[in-house]
Amino acid sequence: xxxxxxxxxxxxxxxxxxxxxxxxxxxxxxxxxxxxxxxxxxxxxxxxxxxxxxxxxxxxxxxxxxxxxxxxx
Numbered sequence: 001x002x003x004x005x006x007x008x009x010x011x012x013x014x015x016x017x018x019x020x021x022x023x024x025x026x027x028x029x030x031x032x033x034x035x036x037x038x039x040x041x042x043x044x045x046x047x048x049x050x051x052x053x054x055x056x057x058x059x060x061x062x063x064x065x066x067x068x069x070x071x072x073x
Contacts, residue, residue: 007032011043019047 006022008015011033022030035043 001027003027003029005029005031007034009034011035011038011046016047 004027006018006028008018008022008030011019012035015033015035019030019033022028033043038046
């Protein structure tokens with residue numbers, strides 16, 4: 001069975017949660033994240049911060065390369 005491909009529109013609290021679940025799942029492929037209101041540097045900061053809030057922070061790595069954000073679990 002082929003992977004389910006998803007895109008996320010908005011990288012707020014819920015978008016980050018969906019991204020983390022998609023990256024940890026073997027049968028879901030995250031193909032795009034769209035949020036025109038924040039920069040890729042801010043996406044990187046919020047997804048890789050080790051906060052113990054609602055989302056618990058990301059346990060993987062995250063880095064930006066020009067305008068591309070790379071998320072790894």
